[in-house]
Amino acid sequence: MEEKTIVCISCYYKGYDFMDEMKKLGNKIILVTSENLKEKNWPWHAIDEVFYMPELKPSVWNLDHLIQGFSHLMKTRKVNAVVALDDYDVEKAALIRETFRIPGMGQTTHRYFRDKLAMRQKAKDSGINVPEFTAVFNDDVVNDFADKVPPPWVLKPRSEASASGIKKITSKEQLHEALDILGEERHLFLLESFKPGDVYHVDSLTFNKEIVFTSSSQYLAPPMQVSHEGGVFRSKTLGRYSEEFKALEEINAKVLSNFGLINGATHTEFIRGKEDGKWYFLETSSRVGGAHIPDLVEASSNINIWREWAKIEDALLRGKHYSVSPPTGYYSGLIVALIKDKEPDYSSFECEEVVRFLPIEHHVGIVYKSNDATVIQEKLDYAAEKIHAEMLNILPPKNNRLSS
Numbered sequence: 001m002e003e004k005t006i007v008c009i010s011c012y013y014k015g016y017d018f019m020d021e022m023k024k025l026g027n028k029i030i031l032v033t034s035e036n037l038k039e040k041n042w043p044w045h046a047i048d049e050v051f052y053m054p055e056l057k058p059s060v061w062n063l064d065h066l067i068q069g070f071s072h073l074m075k076t077r078k079v080n081a082v083v084a085l086d087d088y089d090v091e092k093a094a095l096i097r098e099t100f101r102i103p104g105m106g107q108t109t110h111r112y113f114r115d116k117l118a119m120r121q122k123a124k125d126s127g128i129n130v131p132e133f134t135a136v137f138n139d140d141v142v143n144d145f146a147d148k149v150p151p152p153w154v155l156k157p158r159s160e161a162s163a164s165g166i167k168k169i170t171s172k173e174q175l176h177e178a179l180d181i182l183g184e185e186r187h188l189f190l191l192e193s194f195k196p197g198d199v200y201h202v203d204s205l206t207f208n209k210e211i212v213f214t215s216s217s218q219y220l221a222p223p224m225q226v227s228h229e230g231g232v233f234r235s236k237t238l239g240r241y242s243e244e245f246k247a248l249e250e251i252n253a254k255v256l257s258n259f260g261l262i263n264g265a266t267h268t269e270f271i272r273g274k275e276d277g278k279w280y281f282l283e284t285s286s287r288v289g290g291a292h293i294p295d296l297v298e299a300s301s302n303i304n305i306w307r308e309w310a311k312i313e314d315a316l317l318r319g320k321h322y323s324v325s326p327p328t329g330y331y332s333g334l335i336v337a338l339i340k341d342k343e344p345d346y347s348s349f350e351c352e353e354v355v356r357f358l359p360i361e362h363h364v365g366i367v368y369k370s371n372d373a374t375v376i377q378e379k380l381d382y383a384a385e386k387i388h389a390e391m392l393n394i395l396p397p398k399n400n401r402l403s404s
Helices: 016-024 063-074 087-100 107-113 116-125 139-148 172-188 223-229 243-259 293-301 305-318 373-390
Strands: 005-010 028-034 049-053 081-084 133-135 153-157 167-169 189-193 197-207 210-221 232-237 264-273 279-285 331-338 354-357 363-370
Touching (some): 005 016, 005 087, 016 028, 049 063, 063 087, 107 116, 116 189, 116 279, 133 139, 167 172, 172 189, 197 243, 197 293, 210 243, 232 373, 243 279, 264 305, 293 305, 293 363, 363 373
Parallel strands (some): 005 028
Antiparallel strands (some): 133 189, 153 189, 197 210, 232 331, 331 363
16 A cells, blocks of 8 residues: 655644544654644654744744745655644645645635635625624725624634634724724734624534534533633533534535535534524634544544544545444533643542543543433533632633634
8 A cells, every 4th residue: 555645734732633543544644833842742653754833923834934844845755635733724734735736725715714704705605694794904894884783793813713812892982992903913803793692513524525424512601702701611512313403514514515625624613693593604614623622522423533534535645435434322511621720630520421531731621421411411510610619710821722
């Protein structure tokens, strides 16, 4: 079997299972990552070569230097695929593919999975419900939006993977102050209506334009709320035959089809409006969900999204067919929170529903599994109350990032 060379790009520590699986499938793995991640527990047994990039600021590299370095790499290595392991790397990978004519998602399509303004416009043009939004390039357009769409609004970065850069705006005066503060970076943001409701995420796998696996879940405390108010991040999976699951499966398929996704893993978020009960598209990404969502998905379905994504990439490189095993039908729940201690004491959380305790410094993280959705909700509620009362740390340690 011919060895294929895969370059994995990540400015964040993730993708262990992906690289491990790719190596098992008989491929050569080259990792390009940030210099400050040298000491992380990467799957060194699976990585053949590693190259480091200095960060200009968190998750940002000099793209000219990246291209120059990749050009040097290409002199003596034939690269078959370039994979972005984190949302911040989707743009980097697309640039490399375009520059060196490597198959995969290019810069035009990548914008629908990275630029929140582009994805909202694409969804709207495709007949998919989105909260009212506008670009903030022009003062008259912004004022017109503010006059027609009642506050509150949300001013958010167009290309941020986490919820930390989002600002809730409650008046026109506050809006203009916020835009003035942004200054020359104003064009990097968009403005949209804040729509109250329950937020959901759909995590799926696509092979040759066919969605072969879907998992749908509901945030009990969305990333935006946790990032701004502190507290505990929680999510739970939905029953595969529930009305909510079926509705999300349908709208997710419509998003991915219209956005031009051909292969890979996706993480897409929707909101069900509190006032009208309608489903609205929030955002999507062409990567595996963060915040330990893959652990949640695997507990309910027995499908490891990272490893299945690796199998998809390998099948594409070798011209093989790919199929995924039928998912199991458990319910699962996930809870993650910042805590005061470096390592938590999990003794009071132990129970038969625990699948695993997540090893994250300065965090408590628990994944539950059960045949009963009510039991999952009870476990998440109990854990949240105990963490709030005894363990929670509102001020995050340096370099913390909760990204879904």
